[in-house]
Amino acid sequence: MSQLKIAVIGLGAIGSATLLALARLGIKAEGFEQYRVGHEFGASGGKTRQFRFIYGEGDVYTPLLKRSRALWQQLEQEAEQPLFYPCGFLTIGTPDSPWFQACLQSAQQQGLPHSVLSREDIAQWYPRLNLDADEIALHDPAGAILLTHQTIMSSVRRAEALGARVNEKAKITGITQVEQGIHLEVNGDVLHFDRVLVTTGAWVRDILPATAVASRRLGMTFHLAEKSGFDIAQFPAVMRVTPGRAMWNTQPMPDGQSFKFFVGDAEIDEQKDPSVRAVSGSAALSETIIERIDRILPEAVNGAERAIVGGATYPEAYTFDQAPILGNSADKPDLFLGVGLSGHGFKLSPALGELLAQAVTGRIDLASEWPLFDPERSFAEPTAAYSR
Structure with a gap:
C-alpha cells in the first residue's frame, strides 16, 4: 500500500493536513498548489481562525x-x-x-x-x-x-521532511479517470496517479463543475x-x-x-x-x-x-446541508474529494485530513463510517443561513 502514487490538489487547510497525514502513513504523496503555500487568497486568509x-x-x-x-x-x-x-x-x-x-x-x-x-x-x-x-x-x-498561514506552512514543510513532494504555481486543467488511476493535467503536462484528492476549497468547481458546493x-x-x-x-x-x-x-x-x-x-x-x-x-x-x-x-x-x-x-x-464533502466520487472511483468544509474547515482540518488519508489508502470506508460526509448523499434545498 505504501507504493501508491497519490496526488493532493490544493494545499490550504485541508490539503496540507491531508498531505501530512499521508506522509505520516509512509506515503510519499505529491501536492499541487496553484499559488504559493500559505497564501492569503483562500478560506484560510486573515491570519487566524x-x-x-x-x-x-x-x-x-x-x-x-x-x-x-x-x-x-x-x-x-x-x-x-x-x-x-x-x-x-x-x-x-x-x-x-x-x-x-x-x-x-x-x-x-x-x-x-x-x-x-x-x-x-x-x-x-x-x-x-x-x-x-x-x-x-x-x-x-x-x-x-x-x-492559519503558519500552520499550513508547518504542515507542508513537515510533510516534505517525511518524503512528500510539493509543486507550487501548479495549474490543474483536467482530471480524467482511466482504467487504473487518474490522469492529471498540470501546467500542460499529463501525469498519472493511482489516487487523486481534490482539496481546492472554493475553486473546486473550476475543475469539477458538478460538485454540490456554493461559495x-x-x-x-x-x-x-x-x-x-x-x-x-x-x-x-x-x-x-x-x-x-x-x-x-x-x-x-x-x-x-x-x-x-x-x-x-x-x-x-x-x-x-x-x-x-x-x-x-x-x-x-x-x-x-x-x-x-x-x-x-x-x-x-x-x-x-x-x-x-x-x-x-x-x-x-459551503454545501447545502453545511456538512463537508469527504470521500470518493461515484463516476471516478480513484478521485477523492475533501471540499465544501462549510465553516468547519480550519479547526477540523487535521482530523479530516487524517480521515481522507486513511480512506484514499483503503484503511477505512468513509461512506459507511461517516455517512454525514458522503459525496453521494442527498442534499437539502439550498439555504443561505449561517451557523458559524
Missing part, C-alpha cells in the same frame, strides 16, 4: 475536534513554534436562542467543561465585551485561536486596542448568535494589541446568486460591509479604535 470544543453543529464533530487539537499540538511541537493559542471561547445569546441552546445541550450531554456566565460576569472577567441586558454567554475553556466571500477586519484588556487572557474568541440581532465574531491576536472582527454578511453568495463566482470577486471590502462594521463594532466591543487597520474578503465553500 478560532477553535472550540462545544459545537452546536452536532455531537458527531466532537471526537474530530478532540483529535484535531491533539494533532495541532503535535504539529506545534514538531514545528518548534507557537501555532495554537488557548484563549477560551464564548457563545453569546439570549437563554432561549436556538443556537445557544444547541451549544449548551451539546456541552451538557457530552460532559464537556463549560460555564454559563451572566452579563455581570462578562463585565468583570471580559470587560471589553458588550452584551445586551437579556444576553448571557457560554464559556468553552478549550477555545483557542490558530495561526461565499466573507469580510474580516482588524482593529487596534485603544485601552488594555485585549490580550488572550482577557479577550476570548467570541460568537454572537442572538436571533434578530447582528451576528458577529471576534478573536484576539497574539500581540495583545489588536483583534479581528467579522459580521455575518457575505460580499458574494453563490447560493443567492449562482451567476457570480466568489473566487472571481474582489478581495476588497465593500462600502456596505465597512459601514456595518463601523456601526456594529462599538455595540460589540468597547475600548477599541474603530479604524480598520487591515482586512479583506475570503472565499469559503
